Amino acid sequence: MTTFIVRRVLWMIPSLLVVFTLTFVVVHATPGSPWDESEKPLPEAVKQNLAKQYHLDDPLPKQYADYLINALHGDLGPSYRSVERSVSEIIAATLPVSAQLGLASMLFALLVGIPLGTLAAVKHNSWIDYTASFITVSGLATPPFVRVSLLVVALSLGVAWLPTGGWNGIWDVRSIIPTLAIGLGPAAILARYTRSSLLEVLGQDFIRTARDKRLEDVMIVVRHAMKNALIPVLTVAGVTLSNVITGAFFVERIYGVPGIGRQFVDSVTGRDYPLLLGIVLIFAILISVVNLLTDISYGYADPRIRYR
Amino acid sequence: MPLARRPTGLWRDAWHRLTRNRAAVVSLVFVVLLVIVALFANLVAPYPFERQDLESTDLGPSAGHLFGTELLGRDELSRMVYGSRISLAVALVDVLIVVLIGVPLGLAAGFFGKWLDTLIMRTVDVLLAFPSLLLVIVVITYLRAVLDQPTGPILSVIGGLDNLTGGLLGVFIALGLVSWLTVARLVRGQVLSLKEKEFVEAARMVGASNLRIMARHLLPNTLAPVIVAATFGIPGAIATEAGLSFLGLGVRPPLPSWGILIAEGVRNMRAFPHELLFPAVVLAVTLICFNFLGDGLRDALDPKLKVD
Numbered sequence: 001m002t003t004f005i006v007r008r009v010l011w012m013i014p015s016l017l018v019v020f021t022l023t024f025v026v027v028h029a030t031p032g033s034p035w036d037e038s039e040k041p042l043p044e045a046v047k048q049n050l051a052k053q054y055h056l057d058d059p060l061p062k063q064y065a066d067y068l069i070n071a072l073h074g075d076l077g078p079s080y081r082s083v084e085r086s087v088s089e090i091i092a093a094t095l096p097v098s099a100q101l102g103l104a105s106m107l108f109a110l111l112v113g114i115p116l117g118t119l120a121a122v123k124h125n126s127w128i129d130y131t132a133s134f135i136t137v138s139g140l141a142t143p144p145f146v147r148v149s150l151l152v153v154a155l156s157l158g159v160a161w162l163p164t165g166g167w168n169g170i171w172d173v174r175s176i177i178p179t180l181a182i183g184l185g186p187a188a189i190l191a192r193y194t195r196s197s198l199l200e201v202l203g204q205d206f207i208r209t210a211r212d213k214r215l216e217d218v219m220i221v222v223r224h225a226m227k228n229a230l231i232p233v234l235t236v237a238g239v240t241l242s243n244v245i246t247g248a249f250f251v252e253r254i255y256g257v258p259g260i261g262r263q264f265v266d267s268v269t270g271r272d273y274p275l276l277l278g279i280v281l282i283f284a285i286l287i288s289v290v291n292l293l294t295d296i297s298y299g300y301a302d303p304r305i306r307y308r
Numbered sequence: 309m310p311l312a313r314r315p316t317g318l319w320r321d322a323w324h325r326l327t328r329n330r331a332a333v334v335s336l337v338f339v340v341l342l343v344i345v346a347l348f349a350n351l352v353a354p355y356p357f358e359r360q361d362l363e364s365t366d367l368g369p370s371a372g373h374l375f376g377t378e379l380l381g382r383d384e385l386s387r388m389v390y391g392s393r394i395s396l397a398v399a400l401v402d403v404l405i406v407v408l409i410g411v412p413l414g415l416a417a418g419f420f421g422k423w424l425d426t427l428i429m430r431t432v433d434v435l436l437a438f439p440s441l442l443l444v445i446v447v448i449t450y451l452r453a454v455l456d457q458p459t460g461p462i463l464s465v466i467g468g469l470d471n472l473t474g475g476l477l478g479v480f481i482a483l484g485l486v487s488w489l490t491v492a493r494l495v496r497g498q499v500l501s502l503k504e505k506e507f508v509e510a511a512r513m514v515g516a517s518n519l520r521i522m523a524r525h526l527l528p529n530t531l532a533p534v535i536v537a538a539t540f541g542i543p544g545a546i547a548t549e550a551g552l553s554f555l556g557l558g559v560r561p562p563l564p565s566w567g568i569l570i571a572e573g574v575r576n577m578r579a580f581p582h583e584l585l586f587p588a589v590v591l592a593v594t595l596i597c598f599n600f601l602g603d604g605l606r607d608a609l610d611p612k613l614k615v616d
Binding site: 152245249269 | 433441446447450453543547554557573574577578588591592596598599600
């Protein structure tokens with residue numbers, strides 16, 4: 001197991017480097033900077049000064065090495081757009097907001113997805129199963145920007161229960177729509193996996209034994225089946241995180257949440273390449289770590305799995 | 309005892325199973341209607357999609373404008389009818405990418421193994437570990453900047469084509485990066501087990517070349533899962549295009565991508581929620597139908613198959 005963890009951690013480094021290097025090269029090959037957009041062309045001297053300030057004239061390998069070394073010290077460079085804040089400061093200010101929103105969405109997904117999948121599996125091929133499957137497919141199929149739009153139309157404009165946008169911390173009512181809009185995707189994934197995994201387990205011999213012993217149905221599902229059925233569901237943790245991150249791009253933008261997803265979108269449309277690069281790096285690390293933890297916890301949860 | 313049932317082919321059986329699935333049949337009808345609407349958009353649409361009428365802006369739904377009009381008095385229904393062309397073009401290209409890139413790479417990786425397998429599958433692993441939308445956005449940022457001011461003959465041609473298609477080409481290239489991944493992995497897995505079967509050995513005995521074995525013996529046997537996976541890929545591709553266009557990174561106005569319609573609807577939702585509601589609902593229904601069709605095809609083609 002220890003060897004597996006060590007190998008897995010070591011494998012994470014090249015994988016991260018590949019994504020980071022690709023992004024770095026792509027971003028640096030991208031022509032144009034935010035200053036091209038101004039209506040008045042800048043004087044040549046000013047441009048040179050700016051290039052010097054941001055080290056744009058250094059050879060690419062040197063820029064790459066400098067960036068990596070600085071990044072390891074927590075310095076992701078200056079933003080092209082923001083005068084008063086560096087990339088690291090922008091991320092430090094916006095990541096906690098998205099983290100709260102992301103955790104709330106995940107919690108929602110767990111509390112809705114797993115019971116929904118369980119119910120669908122236990123009442124296999126009944127109207128409950130079909131209703132659950134319709135909800136699941138709707139959640140899987142609709143992109144987050146459609147979900148948040150429809151939620152705003154229904155809950156804010158239709159019945160006027162909730163505000164149409166803004167952010168005031170996770171405990172404010174304003175966080176309900178973004179949480180639902182992001183969380184419905186992962187909830188659908190969890191429900192689908194729980195259902196198929198539980199169906200498989202319910203067909204196994206030890207469940208029949210439990211039934212023959214006249215154990216109560218609820219006991220069989222909760223004590224015997226769920227324990228085994230939830231292990232494969234662990235594998236989708238990485239997928240659900242991806243879902244939460246890309247969901248945040250749209251939901252934060254539409255609902256006006258000052259999180260890192262909105263910063264990412266703004267960095268793309270505003271050609272703030274250092275910010276874009278920094279955020280991609282943060283996302284890549286986050287996803288790699290979660291994938292790693294998933295693999296490790298999988299091994300602990302299911303003793304039948306042997307790692308080489 | 310003689311066989312009571314006439315022997316039937318795989319495809320006929322699959323069709324029977326598919327038509328017994330009510331959700332899949334309804335979805336299939338919707339998709340066929342959508343294709344007809346897209347093909348004959350000029351006949352179906354009541355107005356030209358770009359015709360402005362500043363006398364009748366932001367109208368609600370009425371007999372003259374079934375889905376109302378928007379800020380510039382353009383007919384929403386007509387714009388959505390033409391928008392279906394964009395969504396279906398994306399669906400078509402996505403399937404082409406799956407067939408022309410994903411299937412051959414998966415075949416080659418599974419059949420030849422060794423370093424080729426490692427190379428292809430490690431690439432797939434790294435790309436799949438990160439949310440595809442993140443990668444697509446990074447790539448399309450680059451493409452947008454390069455193709456807007458193309459340098460060199462090749463880029464000029466690509467840039468010209470991109471302009472001609474209103475920015476669709478950039479979306480296609482970005483999709484090309486990610487939409488073949490799952491199918492390549494799937495085909496490789498199938499080939500790994502298929503190539504050990506007796507019929508492949510028999511083909512080799514009679515002197516069939518590698519190419520012939522792959523094309524005539526392995527490929528047809530992977531067809532069913534590929535069809536299912538390609539169908540499941542379509543809603544993802546349509547949603548990606550809509551999402552990119554929503555962010556202003558996809559199709560350029562005045563081309564009426566559903567993503568653009570939703571973005572305009574969001575801007576206007578407080579005063580005129582119907583401008584958001586109609587495109588959002590149509591997009592959601594389309595994506596849900598493709599998903600149900602995928603579910604139906606999976607159950608029809610191979611009940612044991614799992615594609616997620």
